[in-house]
Amino acid sequence: MKKLSVLFIAFFSAIILVACGNDDSSSSSSGTQVISQTSNNYYQGVIKNGHYLTSKSRGVSVQQNDNQLNLKGFENGLLSISKDQFPTDTYILQEGQYIDTNTAENWLGRKSKSNPDGLNPSGKDTEVPLYLQQMDEQDFMEQSHGDLKIKGMTIGLGINSVYYYRKEAYGAVYQKTLDDKEIVKQGKAIADKVLQRLRKNKDLKDIPIVIALYKQASNDSLVGGNFFAYSVNKDGATSVDNWKSLDIKNYVLPDETSSEVNTNDEDAFENFKNQVQKFFPNLSGVTAQAHYVDGTLRGMHINITTQFYGQSEIISFTQYVQTTAKKYLPNSIPIDVQISSSEGIQSFLARKTGAKNFYSHVFTSY
Template structure:
């Protein structure tokens, strides 16, 4: 029995990073405008008739995804892969318009007599796992004589690492861990079918199409999943035969369950954490999400939960965190630090790659 939930995820940065398009078989029309590029790391976006149009397939998932970090990691990771193939200074990003919501729902469902397009295995929910969890499409455009033409596409496929199911409606939730070999095999088979179907569309027959596979993190994970493989398929190709592996991992710090985290990175974070807690003892927690690529730390997102209420306390604490982070946390990687309480975000700190000092902002209410 197919149960689909549509989750529409609205990101504040979408107007800059993403774009909208036109009808299924047309990628240019009157009333289409290109948003000016504010940062070389961002794509120019597209608006139509003054309105932002969301992706037609983003947010469609085969089950309720309880780990929101999967959704964020999936979208951000897909953008990173796309940037390697479709540079931001050459291409314009349009939100996916070729895989519409209805099509995505059918593809994410089980294959059956009523749904021959289902990409998940036929069978009962209690015996046969669902592998394909979510998908997203990104269209890459070039502007010529006032119109936009699609010149490339990236499609992300989110593959479950744990299958959750019920034996009866509203009953207990059971889970089955899926093996890495199964995840890899199923992901590649699904990707091949997706490529074949995309090539049936006139606009997509002769453009490069990148397909990337994402391993979903379990629902109880404190970090999102990661992309583990991708393929760049040249114009006209109808089968995927050249996969490239990705070594991307996300970990939680402080870490007590794995030895895969670099000991120097872990020591640096522990020193930062200890100094912050020593100076301001009324903290509820200091944790971080560490992002590794090819075994090297590429970014940190730190969360500090406080019990502060006074504005002067928050200002002093933020200043102290900035100086302590500069002293103890690793250099030459992007770092975001969010300070919050049960009432919401209190301050935010950020440092880009190559910068020495942190940008800080303390939130105030009037």
């Protein structure tokens, strides 16, 4: 189910990228083009020499991240933080070009004689946890006379909540749950060092640099992690001293362990689930990922796994889900529903904030 969820998000990302199209504004001297903006919700992107300009350090992490939802939650959450500081109607998003792959690998490693730039503490893997798991850089540009100049930057730091390690090569995997206070302490200390290093680059000496801290979920979690603090560093500041806390949580519904989920939200989903299962019993599961900000439900992603494959049945089921979701689920938040079987995605539904009706699509095989 987690793999299908990631594929679903990737599918939408591809649609958004294709929909952007090409813009007629470009720099002939550098071969750089700016992707046209189709909505104020999205940044304009950058194409260089006919190719989308990807991050120089994309995909670099300390070790294999078994929970792909951490990666998506990290990227999407970081983008939301950036939008608050660098409005989409003013800035152009260029994926990170200042922290290259080699630098990222060194920073994500342990500090040692052979790697003095390591941001993770020195010591043996079996004794000292690795805290910094992943990082991402977003550059925010302004265009002037065909040239792009960097005017701001956001750095996301993914901090482990659980440390996984082996006592011997190819041996059993052990885990250690990390203390929340230590996660915050280590994250803020690492952020301070990152800011100092970035300021040494003449292009980054005076621009505002946002640094955000993300607490990674465990590998077996059905939801991704969450950002818990960020800092906006202006006027060439070389130390982080103004952190702002974030209250962002993700939960799986139905929830049988946490008392933090709003009862009304849980009841609404339970009613939706019961109605769907009552009329279509051939279902393997109905679950939801609920996204909360400051204790308020801000979004919901629902996964429904079926055991039927007939096209007419899928169409009827999709229509029924649409009617039932409209009746029982909250109408003030964005909601998407993914319907799938063991063979892949069968259909999906989505509704934006404030919209009355769901958009739906049934996948057809030819």
